[in-house]
Amino acid sequence: MFNVRIITKYTFQMGLLITSNRLDMLKLMDADDNKSKRLVSLMKKRGFIQPAFELYGGVAGLYDYGPLGGRLRRNVISKWLNHWISLGNIVEIDSPTITPEPVLKASGHIGAFNDYASECKSCNSIFRTDHLLEGYHNNPDALDNIALDNELLKNKIPCPSCNKSEWLPSEPLNLMFSTIIGANKGGRKAFMRPETAQGMFLQFPSIYRHFRGKLPFGAVQVGKGYRNEISPRQGMIRLREFNMAELEYFIDPEKDINYNLDLWDDVQIKLVPDPGKDELTEKRYTIYNAVKEGVVRDQTVGWFMIKTFELMLELGINNEYIRFRQHEQDEMAHYATDCWDLEIYGSYGWIECVGIANRGCYDLKAHQNVTKSNELKAWRDFENELEIEKYVCSPIQSIVGPRFKEKSKLISDHLEKLDASKINFPFIINIGGEEISIEENMVEIKKVNSIERGEWFTPHVVEPAFGIDRIIWHILEHSFTETSKENDDYYTILKLRNKICPIDFSVYPLFEKDGLDKIALKIIDSIREIDGINVNYDGTKSIGRRYARGDEIGVPYAITIDHQTIDDNTVTLRDRDSQEQKRMSIEELLLFISKY
């Protein structure tokens, strides 16, 4: 594992820089409700994101990434993957989205992965019960069905459709999409996965082999997850099919790992620790102190918190709009020992975008219990070898041989592996389906000394799970900047970070004639030879209009070709954010781009 700090002074200062404008930005995002409407409209007009299947009237909770959004999504995922894989002990895997029922029964998703729904007695509309209680109860998520029904009654909650308040008892609602594998007769029940994690737990044997048993190590998976919401609202925040990115980090709970958390001693993060019964309060900590003071209960969790914070800054999330909120005891899954949500602030308020949880050995144990597999364990060497006294059965061959003939070898092998301290004669063993009774005269009990070098144990798992669409939404919100206003139109700059933006460079010939367009295309050809750069050409309308078109989709640099280019091989490079222009030779330009 290569535990280096990748948060650079530059990254962090960018964050601090934004901080000084904090009030302005808050104002822009909160006070003006139409701003997020203008963002949504820009996103659609320019092909970032839009509701899917709109020609067919749309389906709530399903979104498309368009010509620019598709590239943005890919860039965010690449950055995410690279952030974790470059640690050196983390690999990417991929498993199916279709998941057979027994897997999700074992994992607890069937039965537990339920919300409750209430049906109106009067008009038969169905609603999520916790949604009905919003504004009436602080944490309706955490209530069981009886408590939910009581709250409906106590608060006389009206039906949003018919306004009456007569509810049938709430019923659990499985939020997974179900389907059948194989021909319908005799097919097997399955679900679209609600998370990518189970596919990684089931691949544990393969990952363990890959790392030759050397913990800690991790696996990541990026792909679609599914949740059949009853009535999804909130745009990109609550989707029925979403882009997930999860990391499962397998550790030996008895081994301390030094994460050098003091590397980040100049970085303050905002925490909202579980207050018990008190009010939530936000406090700033260094991650080192948060772990030292026990606010963050687990140092691996703490390490993932700071690494995740770094990643968010790299992606272009404003550091002032990030906080970590600790799960309250009754909100946390019963097996988790500590759980923090990274929340990002935007037009929907504080939204959970990452969950970082210590899941203990819950998942691997759950699959062990059902499958009886021995492959979901790891080996731990003892610090010192142990000498242990054991009692073993030694078969008396002169009796066992004649009695069991060709089976006597199998029976002897079986007997030699038994722990003889727990035996009462006669006892039954099972050899190839046949029950065989072993009597006292067949074996001799011997005391032997044995050396134990280590033991098998079930690793614990720390899991950071990312909602990619929610993160992308907030990247867009935090980048969306409106400057001047003219005739009711704002001048819009999407201040996406370099390499996150869908287009890196735009090339504009002043006119599409006099050979300027050909020079532009030739420059584009040269830029395309530089790996990973996305460059586009725009030749129509005035240069001012083209700058504006580029600014509103976040192109960081515009390259303009004019008549002077023909004379002296120079172009102008315009910076999106400062709007400054610099004249340079084409060679200087290509050098600049190669370092981009």
Next chain:
Amino acid sequence: MFNVRIITKYTFQMGLLITSNRLDMLKLMDADDNKSKRLVSLMKKRGFIQPAFELYGGVAGLYDYGPLGGRLRRNVISKWLNHWISLGNIVEIDSPTITPEPVLKASGHIGAFNDYASECKSCNSIFRTDHLLEGYHNNPDALDNIALDNELLKNKIPCPSCNKSEWLPSEPLNLMFSTIIGANKGGRKAFMRPETAQGMFLQFPSIYRHFRGKLPFGAVQVGKGYRNEISPRQGMIRLREFNMAELEYFIDPEKDINYNLDLWDDVQIKLVPDPGKDELTEKRYTIYNAVKEGVVRDQTVGWFMIKTFELMLELGINNEYIRFRQHEQDEMAHYATDCWDLEIYGSYGWIECVGIANRGCYDLKAHQNVTKSNELKAWRDFENELEIEKYVCSPIQSIVGPRFKEKSKLISDHLEKLDASKINFPFIINIGGEEISIEENMVEIKKVNSIERGEWFTPHVVEPAFGIDRIIWHILEHSFTETSKENDDYYTILKLRNKICPIDFSVYPLFEKDGLDKIALKIIDSIREIDGINVNYDGTKSIGRRYARGDEIGVPYAITIDHQTIDDNTVTLRDRDSQEQKRMSIEELLLFISKY
């Protein structure tokens, strides 16, 4: 669009080089049935690919990519994306996998995307009818249910389960996974998409806007596709959930595009043209001649064939094992004008891995017909403006005004847009849901001259569709090389191409002591600073064992640190394929890697 040839002399010579060993390789792949078993076992042991959910007994047709396979998959997808996006007029989009029923009804997937299944009268087992006829009929895929039933009868096909031959009439079987969006009561029927293409057709308006209406342009999408096979066999070839990569290229069928096909005049590809009723024969062509002679009927299809061929070589497919087979008339979808499958040869025989089809305007028209949307069209300027005589309705305001009052403006606007040459009085128009009768005295018919600058038309689509898993399988088969054989064990080298291989460099300290391991880790740190390089560390067992472990997973270069490194800062670099070793300074090494 940047139509350059990216196939390099080097790439192609690599292909030719393999050709000279053709017979050897064919022998290795065909004659020795155990070779592909050894490949499957290696793939599982080293974490490339393996059946999914094995701990739960597995599910046919679902596969996992493991710690090495996950990276291989990502590399293949990146190469694929970059190959197309670098053309400059192609963008990546992403749409949901869950697809509401009306979309797939319009596209023809419900109703047509069926195979037939036959049920045994005696034991009630169900089989795909065309599978039952394998070996009895040349092309059972192309038969309808009556012909299929006749063939079953004629050939007295026995039931694979009970060996009797009594079949119920075959029934169409929808091979899509179905599910329900929303709460089950009142939910909407949906399917997991059988292809990614429909999502791209539905995004046509957004893509059209992005390219500001300038055809030709294309969109790509990489993601999961689903096909609920009855009884999938053949490993990675026939999956229920697969990785697809599709490209939809929108063109104006009336405009000739010059693809400079003569750029590839030194590249011969093998074609198997539709022979009509004759035997299949394989012929070599340049793509230029194949299009000129009309063997390939469409030049856009021809261009995608050669660009796809280039891509296959780049990915490491052996050029001798690639051929293009033209669809026979009765095998081709009725709307397609030309269709070629790129087939790759391996242990399953010749397998379709890419389909390149001219789909005409079928798909966009199908969605227009159902949604009545005008947004699925493109604008075409006439070469010369047309002056046209038209008859229009001119409302007589003195009658319309008093009669319809506040509605008269809407009614007048509506009337002015009508083609008056087709009107019979009285007629009904619909204004805001209300039916209004227009009588002869309300309007005057006028003849006007109008200038028409162009027209709206439905673009045609050429679609190359790639089965990523099948391609990956053949990359592995073509790379899998067994050299010497010792004690029943082959020495295995997986000759994956650079940047396709999951691990680019391995670093081996001769011993994990004397500081050699620390130097190794330091070198790894420096290598990690070079973008996109995946380097790993291996410190256990003998150097020979480590070379072998690296060779069998296709690591192109091994870097060994020994005691001389401490003295003079040099390391050895070993080439996987030649097994040659070269001593060089760490600086030279890093320079070499930065150019990798």
